[in-house]
Amino acid sequence: MAMNNPLKAILQRNSEVFHPVVPFNSFLDRIIALDLTAANKDLLPEMLADTGLFTAYIEQYLSDNQAIYAIGGYGELRTMYSRSRVFDEGRPGDEPRRLHLGIDIWGPAGTKVFCPLGGMVHSFAMNNADGDYGATLILLHQLEGVSFYTLYGHISEADLRVSPGEYINHGQEMAHFGTPKENGNWPPHLHFQLIMDMELREGDYPGVCRYSEREKYLSNCPDPDLILQLFRFIK
Secondary structure (H helix, E strand, C coil), X not given: CCCCCCHHHHHHHCXXXXXXXXXXXXXXXXXXXXXXXXXXXXXXXXXXXCHHHHHHHHHHXXXXXXXXXXXXXXXXXXXXXXXXXXXXXXXXXXXCCCEECCEEEECCCCCEEECCCCEEEEEEEEECCCCCCEEEEEEEEEECCEEEEEEEXXXXXXXXXXXXXXXXXXXXXEEEECCCCCCCCCCCEEEEEEECCCCCCCCCCCCEECHHHHHHHXXXXXXXXXXXXXXXXXX
């Protein structure tokens, strides 16, 4: 795979085209960054091990900061993935997956998700292992002749009532933040990820990689804020 791809420049050139992925009024709403690395000493191991406590932590964090969403995660090295065997697959002693490849938007279950750019349903799946994506939708887009994909993880299972090849319009409401029972047992949030090459996968693509493989995966999965454009509003 070429380590340099044209997608970043294309997305930057078309920054005015994208519809917001989640409802956000920059004049009224507040968003806050959320650090989920080991540097966040407020997030205790017992919280990570208990989805109820983890959810309460997120809700309190949003309330304390009067924020509608907490966001972050791209390129973030997260020790918290030790909470699930999904990220430790392989032989004993193999390097675990800990580097996050998307952006997480933490907010209430049921939060609406909109299509940022018209595209077709590539695939979808219920990745329901504990700690996995849960309900997952992947769209195929084309911009300036270049194809790429957007992945929406941890959505509602009801949002998977689509068909491969179905066209989703720009700005169309297409998904919602799922509850823990349908989102892989996580506090409600959206995992949003850009992907250049799906590597023949359907309904799933790694959202977390081994640190030793970061060059490959970060190249194939550019910064999702190129579409989200939310970090400029963090206060």
